[in-house]
Every structure is written in structure tokens, then in C-alpha cells.
Amino acid sequence: MKLVLIRHGQSEWNAKNLFTGWIDVELSEKGKEEAKKAGKLLKEAEIFPNICYTSYLKRAIHTAQIALCELGWEHIDVLRSWKLNERHYGDWQGKNKNEVKEKYGEELFMAVRRGYDTPPPPIEESEPDFEERYPVDLKYANIGYHPKSESLKDTRERVIEYFYEEIVPSLLVYGDVMIAAHGNSLRALIMYLENIAPEDIHKIEIPTGTPIVYDLTKELKIKNKTIYNH
Ligand SMILES: O=C(O)[C@@H](CO)OP(=O)(O)O
Numbered sequence: 001m002k003l004v005l006i007r008h009g010q011s012e013w014n015a016k017n018l019f020t021g022w023i024d025v026e027l028s029e030k031g032k033e034e035a036k037k038a039g040k041l042l043k044e045a046e047i048f049p050n051i052c053y054t055s056y057l058k059r060a061i062h063t064a065q066i067a068l069c070e071l072g073w074e075h076i077d078v079l080r081s082w083k084l085n086e087r088h089y090g091d092w093q094g095k096n097k098n099e100v101k102e103k104y105g106e107e108l109f110m111a112v113r114r115g116y117d118t119p120p121p122p123i124e125e126s127e128p129d130f131e132e133r134y135p136v137d138l139k140y141a142n143i144g145y146h147p148k149s150e151s152l153k154d155t156r157e158r159v160i161e162y163f164y165e166e167i168v169p170s171l172l173v174y175g176d177v178m179i180a181a182h183g184n185s186l187r188a189l190i191m192y193l194e195n196i197a198p199e200d201i202h203k204i205e206i207p208t209g210t211p212i213v214y215d216l217t218k219e220l221k222i223k224n225k226t227i228y229n230h
Pocket residue numbers: 014018019020021022086087089113183184
């Protein structure tokens with residue numbers, strides 16, 4: 001059974017070097033092209049997933065739609081969950097990555113950005129642009145969880161919960177499953193699948209719009225991993 005992971009194509013805020021997290025920004029034109037290429041690569045490799053999962057954020061939802069369209073495989077069910085969202089970047093959402101690094105220093109910046117259990121500072125309600133960077137979004141009204149910041153560890157908890165609730169049963173029943181999600185929600189899943197230690201997780205970077213395909217046994221052991229580059 002195959003598990004296909006695709007990080008969304010470049011978003012408008014990736015292009016501007018801004019922390020994004022749960023802010024719902026659109027794909028850039030380059031990102032749409034990357035999503036298309038991801039679908040083309042899957043087609044060339046003859047990988048046709050039976051079901052697709054994505055987050056509540058449109059950069060991932062649109063990546064899934066564009067890739068499946070290119071694959072000629074739009075009929076499959078696509079299920080969305082907030083549990084596959086990008087990690088919540090707290091007070092850093094909407095801020096320029098270089099400016100944040102300058103303000104907090106390289107060490108804390110890297111501990112938050114690529115470490116395991118250091119969350120970004122939470123968003124403070126007293127901030128003048130609080131409503132812009134922490135928008136009230138009705139799609140989260142009923143989930144009972146709207147974090148003010150998340151570490152990779154927090155992100156991993158919800159991703160792995162969802163993996164066992166929904167994705168593993170689909171792998172076992174349908175065989176091939178695609179997930180279109182985000183840099184950090186996918187890092188959390190890869191960390192789990194590949195049994196990567198917290199102190200080594202900073203080495204893992206996930207390129208945008210690049211299918212990573214795991215061939216798994218029924219016990220979720222990796223038989224093979226292929227990265228389809230453009
Ligand atoms: O801004 C974000 O939400 C993420 C992904 O783009 O940033 P980073 O790669 O720095 O964790």
C-alpha cells in the first residue's frame with residue numbers, strides 16, 4: 001500500500017517569506033504550477049490514490065485539487081481535517097522570517113522553527129493587529145481547539161491521532177492514499193513513520209509540490225521511499 005505525501009505548492013506568503021501557520025492564504029502562481037507538476041509526476045509514475053486527505057487550509061486543498069485534476073483522477077473522495085493543518089505559528093504568524101530571526105536570535109528562531117518542543121510565543125490579544133493575525137474563522141467553531149501557538153510536538157499529537165483515526169483504516173481498506181498538507185504537519189508524520197528522534201528532526205525539510213511516496217507493509221513498516229522531483 002502506498003502513502004503519497006505532498007506539501008502544498010508555494011503560497012503567497014511563502015513567496016513573501018512570512019510565517020503563515022493557520023492563516024488561510026492562497027497558492028502563488030508558482031505554487032499552482034508546482035501542484036500541477038506534482039500531479040504530472042504521479043501520472044508518469046502511474047500512482048492513482050484511492051482517497052485523498054487534506055487540511056482546512058486552501059493552499060493544501062487547492063494543491064490536492066490541481067494535482068488530482070492533472071492526474072485525471074478528480075472523482076476520488078477528498079476528506080479535510082483541521083488536524084492536518086500547518087502548525088499554529090502563534091505570534092509569529094504574518095511576520096517576516098528574517099525580522100523574527102533578528103529579534104529573537106538564531107538559536108531560539110531555530111529551536112521554534114525546526115526543533116521539537118519549543119512553541120512560538122502565543123498571540124497576545126493586546127497586539128494591535130490581533131484580529132488580522134488571529135482571525136475568527138467559523139470553520140473552527142465546533143472543533144473545541146483553537147491554539148494560540150503550537151510546537152512540532154503539539155502538531156504531531158493531532159496529526160498522528162488523525163493518522164490512526166482515518167488514514168490507517170483507509171490504507172488498509174483502499175491501498176493507496178494521498179495526503180496534501182503542510183511543511184510541519186508532514187514533518188510530524190514523517191518523523192513518526194521514519195522513527196526520527198526529536199534531536200534529529202531539524203534535518204528534515206520538505207520541498208513544496210514534491211510527491212514523497214512510501215510503500216508500506218500492513219504493519220506500517222517502510223518497504224520503500226521515493227521522492228519524485230521536478
Ligand atoms: O510559515 C509557515 O507556516 C511554515 C511553512 O511555510 O514555515 P516554516 O517552514 O518556517 O516552518
